Amino acid sequence: MSTSGHPDRYTVLIPARLASTRLPRKPLADLAGKPMVVRVAERCRLSEAARIVVATDSTEIAQACGTHGVDCVLTRGDHPTGSDRLAEACLQLGLDGRDRVVNVQGDEPLIDPGLIDACARLLGQRPDCVMSTAAHAIDTLDEFLNPNVVKVVTDAAGRALYFSRAPIAWWRDGMAALGTPAGAAGALPEPAPLRHIGIYGYTAGFLRRFPTLEACALERTESLEQLRVLWHGERIAVHVSASRPGPGVDTPEDLERVRLHYRTPT
Secondary structure, three states: OOOOOOOOOOEEEEEEOOOOOOOOOHHHOEEOOEEHHHHHHHHHOOOOOOEEEEEEOOHHHHHHHHHOOOEEEEOOOOOOOHHHHHHHHHHHHOOOOOOEEEEOOOOOOOOOHHHHHHHHHHHHHOOOOOEEEEEEEOOOHHHHHOOOOOEEEEOOOOEEEEEEOOOOOOOOOHHHHHOOHHHHOOOOOOOOOEEEEEEEEEEHHHHHHHHHOOOOHHHHHHOOOOHHHHHOOOOEEEEEEOOOOOOOOOOHHHHHHHHHHHHOOO
16 A cells, blocks of 8 residues: 555554564563554554554464454565565555655554654655654763663754764763763763664665665674665654653563553553
8 A cells, every 4th residue: 555645644664573582572572461562553553654564574473463453464584684574565565665664663662653753754854865763862871871872963954974882972071071070970961962763764665775785884883774874875864852762672671661551550
Protein backbone atom coordinates (compact mmCIF):
# COMPACT_ATOMS: atom_id res chain seq x y z
CA MET A 1 0.00 0.00 0.00
CA SER A 2 1.55 3.27 -1.12
CA THR A 3 0.94 6.50 0.80
CA SER A 4 2.73 8.82 -1.63
CA GLY A 5 -0.58 10.45 -2.56
CA HIS A 6 -1.15 11.49 1.06
CA PRO A 7 1.46 14.06 2.16
CA ASP A 8 0.71 13.63 5.87
CA ARG A 9 0.62 9.84 5.90
CA TYR A 10 3.48 7.43 6.41
CA THR A 11 4.30 3.84 7.37
CA VAL A 12 5.95 2.65 10.58
CA LEU A 13 8.22 -0.38 10.24
CA ILE A 14 9.29 -2.23 13.39
CA PRO A 15 12.27 -4.59 12.91
CA ALA A 16 12.23 -7.49 15.37
CA ARG A 17 14.34 -10.61 15.75
CA LEU A 18 14.84 -13.11 18.56
CA ALA A 19 18.64 -12.97 18.72
CA SER A 20 19.75 -10.82 21.67
CA THR A 21 22.82 -11.44 23.80
CA ARG A 22 21.76 -9.40 26.83
CA LEU A 23 18.06 -10.30 26.81
CA PRO A 24 17.21 -13.47 24.87
CA ARG A 25 13.87 -13.56 23.02
CA LYS A 26 13.33 -9.90 23.86
CA PRO A 27 10.50 -9.11 21.37
CA LEU A 28 8.36 -11.83 22.96
CA ALA A 29 9.00 -10.73 26.57
CA ASP A 30 5.68 -10.45 28.40
CA LEU A 31 4.40 -6.97 29.23
CA ALA A 32 1.10 -7.23 31.10
CA GLY A 33 -0.09 -10.18 29.02
CA LYS A 34 1.18 -9.14 25.59
CA PRO A 35 4.55 -9.56 23.85
CA MET A 36 6.79 -6.50 23.84
CA VAL A 37 6.71 -6.16 20.06
CA VAL A 38 2.90 -5.99 20.21
CA ARG A 39 3.10 -3.27 22.87
CA VAL A 40 5.44 -1.29 20.58
CA ALA A 41 2.94 -1.60 17.73
CA GLU A 42 0.14 -0.43 20.04
CA ARG A 43 2.12 2.71 20.91
CA CYS A 44 2.75 3.34 17.22
CA ARG A 45 -1.00 3.09 16.55
CA LEU A 46 -1.39 6.26 18.64
CA SER A 47 0.64 8.15 16.03
CA GLU A 48 -0.65 9.49 12.70
CA ALA A 49 0.91 6.63 10.74
CA ALA A 50 -1.25 5.11 8.03
CA ARG A 51 0.11 1.63 8.69
CA ILE A 52 2.23 -0.16 11.31
CA VAL A 53 4.08 -3.29 10.21
CA VAL A 54 6.53 -5.57 12.05
CA ALA A 55 9.40 -6.91 9.90
CA THR A 56 10.88 -10.14 11.27
CA ASP A 57 12.69 -13.33 10.29
CA SER A 58 11.00 -15.27 13.12
CA THR A 59 7.85 -17.31 12.61
CA GLU A 60 7.26 -17.09 16.38
CA ILE A 61 7.19 -13.30 16.25
CA ALA A 62 4.99 -13.39 13.15
CA GLN A 63 2.55 -15.73 14.92
CA ALA A 64 2.46 -13.50 18.01
CA CYS A 65 1.71 -10.48 15.82
CA GLY A 66 -1.05 -12.36 14.03
CA THR A 67 -2.62 -13.39 17.33
CA HIS A 68 -2.87 -9.75 18.39
CA GLY A 69 -3.92 -8.28 15.05
CA VAL A 70 -0.58 -6.65 14.20
CA ASP A 71 0.50 -6.56 10.53
CA CYS A 72 3.74 -8.41 9.90
CA VAL A 73 6.02 -9.36 7.00
CA LEU A 74 8.37 -12.33 7.20
CA THR A 75 11.80 -11.44 5.82
CA ARG A 76 14.92 -13.43 5.06
CA GLY A 77 17.08 -14.52 7.99
CA ASP A 78 20.46 -13.57 6.50
CA HIS A 79 20.19 -9.78 6.57
CA PRO A 80 23.37 -8.23 8.05
CA THR A 81 21.55 -5.16 9.45
CA GLY A 82 18.09 -4.01 10.43
CA SER A 83 18.13 -1.58 7.51
CA ASP A 84 18.52 -4.47 5.07
CA ARG A 85 15.50 -6.13 6.67
CA LEU A 86 13.44 -2.96 6.32
CA ALA A 87 14.51 -2.54 2.70
CA GLU A 88 13.09 -6.00 1.95
CA ALA A 89 9.91 -5.10 3.86
CA CYS A 90 9.48 -2.01 1.64
CA LEU A 91 9.60 -4.22 -1.42
CA GLN A 92 7.14 -6.72 0.04
CA LEU A 93 4.72 -3.92 0.94
CA GLY A 94 5.00 -2.31 -2.50
CA LEU A 95 5.94 1.09 -1.09
CA ASP A 96 6.59 3.83 -3.61
CA GLY A 97 10.07 5.37 -3.57
CA ARG A 98 8.60 8.67 -2.30
CA ASP A 99 6.70 7.05 0.58
CA ARG A 100 7.94 7.97 4.02
CA VAL A 101 8.90 5.23 6.45
CA VAL A 102 9.70 5.61 10.15
CA ASN A 103 11.81 2.90 11.76
CA VAL A 104 10.75 2.32 15.38
CA GLN A 105 12.82 -0.23 17.26
CA GLY A 106 11.04 -3.29 18.61
CA ASP A 107 12.33 -2.68 22.15
CA GLU A 108 10.68 0.75 22.64
CA PRO A 109 7.29 -0.06 24.21
CA LEU A 110 7.05 3.43 25.74
CA ILE A 111 7.92 5.39 22.58
CA ASP A 112 6.15 8.75 22.37
CA PRO A 113 3.73 8.69 19.40
CA GLY A 114 4.32 12.42 18.97
CA LEU A 115 8.03 11.76 18.44
CA ILE A 116 7.19 9.31 15.65
CA ASP A 117 5.03 11.96 13.97
CA ALA A 118 7.73 14.61 14.41
CA CYS A 119 10.31 12.40 12.73
CA ALA A 120 7.99 11.73 9.76
CA ARG A 121 6.97 15.38 9.50
CA LEU A 122 10.57 16.63 9.55
CA LEU A 123 11.52 14.31 6.70
CA GLY A 124 8.68 15.75 4.62
CA GLN A 125 9.85 19.29 5.36
CA ARG A 126 13.52 18.72 4.46
CA PRO A 127 14.03 17.80 0.79
CA ASP A 128 17.76 18.41 1.35
CA CYS A 129 17.91 15.38 3.68
CA VAL A 130 17.47 11.67 2.90
CA MET A 131 16.81 10.78 6.54
CA SER A 132 15.47 12.25 9.76
CA THR A 133 16.12 11.30 13.36
CA ALA A 134 15.74 12.75 16.86
CA ALA A 135 17.73 13.87 19.90
CA HIS A 136 17.24 15.51 23.29
CA ALA A 137 19.45 17.59 25.58
CA ILE A 138 21.76 15.74 27.96
CA ASP A 139 21.51 17.03 31.52
CA THR A 140 23.92 14.84 33.50
CA LEU A 141 27.68 14.42 33.28
CA ASP A 142 27.41 10.63 33.68
CA GLU A 143 25.20 10.41 30.61
CA PHE A 144 27.54 12.68 28.64
CA LEU A 145 30.55 10.48 29.44
CA ASN A 146 28.76 7.14 28.96
CA PRO A 147 29.94 5.37 25.75
CA ASN A 148 26.60 3.53 25.58
CA VAL A 149 24.88 6.91 25.11
CA VAL A 150 25.22 8.03 21.50
CA LYS A 151 25.72 11.76 21.02
CA VAL A 152 25.05 13.92 17.95
CA VAL A 153 26.17 17.40 16.92
CA THR A 154 24.28 19.44 14.32
CA ASP A 155 24.89 22.33 11.97
CA ALA A 156 23.03 25.65 11.86
CA ALA A 157 20.28 24.08 9.74
CA GLY A 158 19.66 21.24 12.20
CA ARG A 159 21.43 18.58 10.14
CA ALA A 160 23.67 16.00 11.75
CA LEU A 161 27.40 16.72 11.50
CA TYR A 162 28.52 13.61 13.41
CA PHE A 163 27.33 10.87 15.75
CA SER A 164 29.65 9.40 18.38
CA ARG A 165 29.85 7.33 21.53
CA ALA A 166 32.46 9.82 22.73
CA PRO A 167 31.37 12.96 24.62
CA ILE A 168 30.83 15.55 21.86
CA ALA A 169 30.97 18.48 21.57
CA TRP A 170 33.84 18.52 24.09
CA TRP A 171 34.67 21.93 25.51
CA ARG A 172 38.37 22.80 25.22
CA ASP A 173 38.98 23.05 28.95
CA GLY A 174 36.79 20.08 29.75
CA MET A 175 39.35 17.98 31.61
CA ALA A 176 40.31 20.96 33.77
CA ALA A 177 36.64 21.70 34.42
CA LEU A 178 36.06 18.15 35.67
CA GLY A 179 38.62 18.76 38.41
CA THR A 180 36.79 21.82 39.78
CA PRO A 181 33.92 21.80 42.31
CA ALA A 182 31.53 22.72 39.50
CA GLY A 183 32.86 19.86 37.38
CA ALA A 184 32.54 17.40 40.23
CA ALA A 185 28.93 18.52 40.59
CA GLY A 186 28.29 17.65 36.96
CA ALA A 187 29.04 20.74 34.86
CA LEU A 188 28.36 20.28 31.15
CA PRO A 189 29.39 22.17 28.02
CA GLU A 190 27.12 24.92 26.70
CA PRO A 191 24.96 24.66 24.73
CA ALA A 192 23.81 21.35 26.16
CA PRO A 193 25.11 18.30 24.28
CA LEU A 194 22.53 16.15 22.51
CA ARG A 195 21.71 12.51 23.08
CA HIS A 196 20.71 10.70 19.92
CA ILE A 197 17.35 8.90 19.98
CA GLY A 198 17.38 5.78 17.81
CA ILE A 199 14.38 6.51 15.61
CA TYR A 200 14.76 7.12 11.87
CA GLY A 201 12.67 8.45 9.03
CA TYR A 202 13.51 7.66 5.39
CA THR A 203 11.91 7.65 2.02
CA ALA A 204 11.31 4.06 0.90
CA GLY A 205 13.56 4.77 -2.08
CA PHE A 206 16.54 5.73 0.08
CA LEU A 207 15.89 2.87 2.49
CA ARG A 208 16.12 0.43 -0.41
CA ARG A 209 19.33 2.17 -1.58
CA PHE A 210 21.01 2.30 1.83
CA PRO A 211 22.13 -1.37 1.96
CA THR A 212 23.92 -0.88 -1.39
CA LEU A 213 26.12 1.89 0.05
CA GLU A 214 29.62 0.78 0.97
CA ALA A 215 30.20 0.47 4.72
CA CYS A 216 32.83 2.86 6.04
CA ALA A 217 35.60 2.73 8.64
CA LEU A 218 33.88 5.31 10.89
CA GLU A 219 30.76 3.13 11.02
CA ARG A 220 32.81 0.13 12.11
CA THR A 221 34.86 2.10 14.64
CA GLU A 222 31.85 3.66 16.39
CA SER A 223 29.50 0.74 15.65
CA LEU A 224 26.97 3.30 14.38
CA GLU A 225 25.31 2.46 11.07
CA GLN A 226 24.05 6.03 10.50
CA LEU A 227 27.61 7.24 9.97
CA ARG A 228 27.56 5.45 6.59
CA VAL A 229 24.97 7.99 5.44
CA LEU A 230 27.14 10.98 6.39
CA TRP A 231 30.30 9.38 4.99
CA HIS A 232 28.64 9.13 1.59
CA GLY A 233 27.77 12.84 1.69
CA GLU A 234 24.06 12.50 2.43
CA ARG A 235 22.22 14.60 5.03
CA ILE A 236 20.22 13.63 8.14
CA ALA A 237 17.78 16.14 9.67
CA VAL A 238 17.59 16.09 13.49
CA HIS A 239 14.45 16.86 15.49
CA VAL A 240 15.40 18.07 19.00
CA SER A 241 12.75 16.93 21.45
CA ALA A 242 11.95 18.95 24.56
CA SER A 243 11.55 15.76 26.59
CA ARG A 244 13.21 12.41 27.01
CA PRO A 245 11.72 9.36 25.31
CA GLY A 246 10.35 6.53 27.44
CA PRO A 247 13.00 3.98 28.44
CA GLY A 248 13.92 1.28 25.96
CA VAL A 249 14.63 -2.33 26.90
CA ASP A 250 18.19 -3.66 26.54
CA THR A 251 18.73 -5.54 29.80
CA PRO A 252 16.70 -7.58 32.32
CA GLU A 253 16.76 -4.52 34.59
CA ASP A 254 15.27 -2.37 31.84
CA LEU A 255 12.54 -4.98 31.33
CA GLU A 256 11.58 -4.87 35.00
CA ARG A 257 11.35 -1.07 34.93
CA VAL A 258 9.02 -1.18 31.93
CA ARG A 259 6.94 -3.94 33.52
CA LEU A 260 6.54 -1.71 36.57
CA HIS A 261 5.20 1.02 34.29
CA TYR A 262 2.54 -1.35 32.95
CA ARG A 263 1.59 -2.41 36.48
CA THR A 264 1.36 1.18 37.74
CA PRO A 265 -2.03 2.91 37.16
CA THR A 266 -1.72 6.03 34.98
